[in-house]
Amino acid sequence: xxxxxxxxxxxxxxxxxxxxxxxxxxxxxxxxxxxxxxxxxxxxxxxxxxxxxxxxxxxxxxxxxxxxxxxxxxxxxxxxxxxxxxxxxxxxxxxxxxxxxxxxxxxxxxxxxxxxxxxxxxxxxxxxxxxxxxxxxxxxxxxxxxxxxxxxxxxxxxxxxxxxxxxxxxxxxxxxxxxxxxxxxxxxxxxxxxxxxxxxxxxxxxxxxxxxxxxxxxxxxxxxxxxxxxxxxxxxxxxxxxxxxxxxxxxxxxxxxxxxxxxxxxxxxxxxxxxxxxxxxxx
Numbered sequence: 001x002x003x004x005x006x007x008x009x010x011x012x013x014x015x016x017x018x019x020x021x022x023x024x025x026x027x028x029x030x031x032x033x034x035x036x037x038x039x040x041x042x043x044x045x046x047x048x049x050x051x052x053x054x055x056x057x058x059x060x061x062x063x064x065x066x067x068x069x070x071x072x073x074x075x076x077x078x079x080x081x082x083x084x085x086x087x088x089x090x091x092x093x094x095x096x097x098x099x100x101x102x103x104x105x106x107x108x109x110x111x112x113x114x115x116x117x118x119x120x121x122x123x124x125x126x127x128x129x130x131x132x133x134x135x136x137x138x139x140x141x142x143x144x145x146x147x148x149x150x151x152x153x154x155x156x157x158x159x160x161x162x163x164x165x166x167x168x169x170x171x172x173x174x175x176x177x178x179x180x181x182x183x184x185x186x187x188x189x190x191x192x193x194x195x196x197x198x199x200x201x202x203x204x205x206x207x208x209x210x211x212x213x214x215x216x217x218x219x220x221x222x223x224x225x226x227x228x229x230x231x232x233x234x235x236x237x238x239x240x241x242x243x244x245x246x247x248x249x250x251x252x253x254x255x256x257x258x259x260x261x262x263x264x265x266x267x268x269x270x271x272x273x274x275x276x277x278x279x280x281x282x283x
Contacts, residue, residue: 001117006050013047017125023132025139028052029119030111036119038143039107039150043136049120056108059101067094104150141171199237217247
């Protein structure tokens with residue numbers, strides 16, 4: 001793509017793809033060999049789709065300038081053998097630095113260097129940032145199965161995916177999905193005896209669909225609270241359950257509550273949450 005073409009497309013994209021609903025999802029395609037290969041998926045607004053080509057060109061130009069400056073000095077060496085050896089070293093250094101560029105930049109450089117051009121494809125347009133993130137994430141997950149993508153970062157994880165075992169967004173086989181995303185059952189024997197003997201169990205089935213993390217689970221538990229607080233303090237621990245699965249174990253302290261490990265009541269594996277007292281008027 002020539003500089004004039006980049007300017008033309010930049011102007012058009014800036015006018016078309018702007019504002020809250022101007023986001024789009026795009027692909028960079030390697031056209032060499034007859035079979036088009038998607039090697040990058042992204043989302044953005046305005047001329048974001050062109051940033052990768054521009055970035056690669058800047059990096060390659062920087063490396064060439066540094067190499068040319070070194071070569072100019074090397075050619076001043078009077079000893080022919082030393083001059084030749086130094087020039088070879090500089091070329092080797094240049095190749096090594098080029099090889100250290102990201103796979104995306106190396107792919108773009110190889111395409112442009114072959115006389116072909118990177119194809120820029122707008123896949124879907126007219127989305128909010130959140131919609132574009134989800135569409136991008138789905139496509140990245142799909143294309144990662146082919147092994148052709150150069151994306152370093154995976155797609156944006158949904159709140160449900162963040163709750164999965166690895167907390168990331170990726171395509172999974174049905175077996176992997178069920179293993180990774182189903183909550184792990186916790187046997188009562190896995191829970192420290194000192195916790196089992198003093199625990200309050202609170203089911204949050206009605207509120208769980210709105211929960212996005214531990215703080216939400218705790219707030220849901222407070223909403224389901226049925227015990228006077230002084231009595232709860234004597235128990236010391238709260239098990240928050242959703243569909244009979246323990247979502248969190250919390251230790252009640254005089255002025256705060258903290259998430260703890262099931263196996264070790266002294267461990268602190270969560271952030272301290274203030275204002276633990278349940279919202280009840282009859283205390």
